[in-house]
Amino acid sequence: MLFKEIIGQELVKQNLIQTVNAERISHAQLFHGKLGYGSFALALAYTQYIFCTNKTSQDSCGGCASCLKISQLSHPDVHFSFPVQLEAKKKTSDDFVSEWREMIQNSAYSSEQDWYHKTGNENKKGLIGVDESKRIAEKISLKSYEGGYKVSLFWLAENMNAAAANKLLKLIEEPPEKTLIFLCAESIESILPTILSRTQLIKVSPLNDAQISQGLTEILGADNQRATEIACYVNGDFSLATNELEMGEEKSFYFDSFVSWMRLCFKKDVAGAVKFVAEVQKMGKEKQKAFLLFVLSVFQKSLMGNFVGMQNVKATEEQKKFIQNFMPYIHERNIGHLHEIMSEAYYHIDRNANAKILFLDLSFDLFKLIKK
Ligand SMILES: [Zn+2]
Incomplete structure (x- = not known):
């Protein structure tokens, strides 16, 4: 090397x-x-x-x-x-x-x-x-x-x-x-x-988004747009970025999962949550952890959107469109609690907790927490 x-x-x-x-x-x-x-x-x-x-x-x-x-x-x-x-x-x-x-x-x-x-x-x-x-x-x-x-x-x-x-x-x-x-x-x-x-x-500190994006295009031959999109949510971790790229060029897997999860949490859809959790379980531990970090990053971006306006939030166009509608539901009254349950979940997944039970519990918490 x-x-x-x-x-x-x-x-x-x-x-x-x-x-x-x-x-x-x-x-x-x-x-x-x-x-x-x-x-x-x-x-x-x-x-x-x-x-x-x-x-x-x-x-x-x-x-x-x-x-x-x-x-x-x-x-x-x-x-x-x-x-x-x-x-x-x-x-x-x-x-x-x-x-x-x-x-x-x-x-x-x-x-x-x-x-x-x-x-x-x-x-x-x-x-x-x-x-x-x-x-x-x-x-x-x-x-x-x-x-x-x-x-x-x-x-x-x-x-x-x-x-x-x-x-x-x-x-x-x-x-x-x-x-x-x-x-x-x-x-x-x-x-x-x-x-x-x-x-x-x-x-050794996290890489910045531009470095991740450059690594993806120059080392792995990703196209620019996809590389920028991935760089937004891998928290400076090039191995996560690599995995995300390999998961498929066409869709942003975590983002799609996040959107469907939030939709069923809005509807308090228990059967939907059970189905969703079964999919999450198939991801495996590392991807579950990355997914939780991704969820946290969207919460943070939503909160920022409220405070400084969406034009100042770094995200893809598709994400911005979603966050624009989603951000009224994330505010100073629930962000602390949301942050806490996501961080705790990350901690327990890392120590091999049962993902099925954990994500189902999280879903029920979100049923209550995600509101205006
Ligand atoms: Zn030499």
Whole structure:
């Protein structure tokens, strides 16, 4: 991965490049931000830049032996760890590496859900277990194959269990010579405070709409209008944007779902709600989460429409038309409550709540809340 292949994040890139050129690379760094913002893509490009034997002051060359090996994710001194769904005989990333490599080579922005989809088990969260930390400890205690750095890169480090984290902490505290440990994490609440305090934090922020839209057109060949439309509601997450694009060029799936949901909530249509919920259940967890964020964004746009006028609200023409009629129903008397139930729903979906029950409850709440 070259830095120039990464969407946006210019400041982070410059800071990383600077550490290499000034020979001030911290041995433990934590890239905090969604995979869809580019947290892993940045760590990968950084690693490649460190190893490149023909780099410029701004990027890797892309053509030297090190660059080629890293772009194939098969450099002998770069080790990847990622959550796996543990089985009796498959306990570490090595047991799943060819599938994972294939996914990352397809897109360095791939999400956790993309991974579980690929392994065919979407409803079970993967784990980085203690066998993985042991494996890494063994690997990085060896001499490097090529005489330079050894890098251990964790994809979704928050999925590490306590035993694995304690073992990793020892490595961070007493790293073998010329060893770098890079962690990528979407959330840091579940990462050991002792690990946090010993790693340099690199904050990776959401992309802006223009960057998402540009990524969709330039990398994935989307047409301009569709790209702009998707960028409006994916909250700066390029992997969500990619999924949305793949879901179909013709329709805005979340928007259509939102409109039908609100219509049946107006009518207090219980049978309709049950049918709707069955459709939502088929979406799978990640799309349900994205859908909830989308719903929240339309609520916010409606409220803004009330305050500053629709001409100042960013949305597609189709959405504006809908919001114009919808916005009298969103106001300061219900927005707080709406925000609360949607955020709570997001929290519970993320922790594997039953989507059917949850969205049905939400529908009944909306029956009551959506009114002038
Ligand atoms: Zn190179």
